[in-house]
Amino acid sequence: MQFPSALDLVLSALEKIRETTDRLPHASRAALLRLQSIELETGRVRPGAPSKADLLAPIRERVCVCTKCPHLARSRTQTVFGVGNPDADLMFIGEAPGVDEDLQGEPFVGRAGQLLTKIIKAMGFAREEVYITNILKCRPDMPAGSFGNRVPTPIEMQTCRPYLVEQIEVIQPKVVVALGAVAVEGLLGVRGTMRDLRGRWHTYNQTPLMITYHPAYLLRNQAPSEKRKVWEDMLQVLERLEQPITDKQRNYFL
Numbered sequence: 001m002q003f004p005s006a007l008d009l010v011l012s013a014l015e016k017i018r019e020t021t022d023r024l025p026h027a028s029r030a031a032l033l034r035l036q037s038i039e040l041e042t043g044r045v046r047p048g049a050p051s052k053a054d055l056l057a058p059i060r061e062r063v064c065v066c067t068k069c070p071h072l073a074r075s076r077t078q079t080v081f082g083v084g085n086p087d088a089d090l091m092f093i094g095e096a097p098g099v100d101e102d103l104q105g106e107p108f109v110g111r112a113g114q115l116l117t118k119i120i121k122a123m124g125f126a127r128e129e130v131y132i133t134n135i136l137k138c139r140p141d142m143p144a145g146s147f148g149n150r151v152p153t154p155i156e157m158q159t160c161r162p163y164l165v166e167q168i169e170v171i172q173p174k175v176v177v178a179l180g181a182v183a184v185e186g187l188l189g190v191r192g193t194m195r196d197l198r199g200r201w202h203t204y205n206q207t208p209l210m211i212t213y214h215p216a217y218l219l220r221n222q223a224p225s226e227k228r229k230v231w232e233d234m235l236q237v238l239e240r241l242e243q244p245i246t247d248k249q250r251n252y253f254l
């Protein structure tokens with residue numbers, strides 16, 4: 001179907017919703033900006049239209065000054081928005097910044113992050129080629145004098161989730177990878193065990209979603225069998241992205 005006629009269908013469906021319900025159709029800022037950047041006649045992106053990086057910048061600015069969770073806004077060193085290529089085909093989503101990420105302002109830079117970077121490289125990508133972010137953009141606060149990181153609460157995740165939804169809408173990755181059960185709960189609102197969730201395809205708004213263990217789990221559980229499970233999940237991701245897979249990659253972690 002041609003883009004202009006597809007757009008006509010969408011507009012008339014939205015018109016019908018407006019006429020028949022009390023609730024006005026909602027479109028995010030990012031979705032509207034992307035629509036405005038498309039030439040109606042051809043369906044192509046207009047020359048000079050904002051890039052995905054341009055569209056992410058105002059979201060990042062809102063996150064930077066966000067105080068929707070006052071306790072986290074008070075305790076954070078800085079917000080941690082996301083890092084990588086805004087045009088990436090592959091997006092990794094974790095749960096929340098830890099102490100290292102809070103200090104550096106970048107997701108997945110601690111020990112778990114270094115392992116994630118290693119996995120990304122083994123897949124044949126540079127860290128800069130994919131996009132990495134978290135459900136929560138602020139580090140979950142810890143009682144004074146205590147160390148380590150805590151899991152975000154469901155309310156904190158629900159409060160921050162709209163920023164992630166906008167990031168995904170702008171980036172439009174071909175595949176999303178959710179790292180760990182907390183990321184799955186934040187993204188899909190479902191609770192489950194990793195045994196049930198990982199290793200098979202799910203969808204997030206029609207985007208293929210692979211669920212795998214958080215790298216921090218692999219640091220706690222060094223069994224080669226667990227590493228291999230994550231790697232098998234990543235092989236499925238490579239296949240979905242139609243990336244060539246070498247024999248060395250197939251045998252990795254075996």
Ligand code: SF4
Pocket residue numbers: 063066067068069070072073079136137138156159160
């Ligand atoms: S966690 Fe998210 S919603 Fe809460 S203050 Fe930080 S940026 Fe805002």
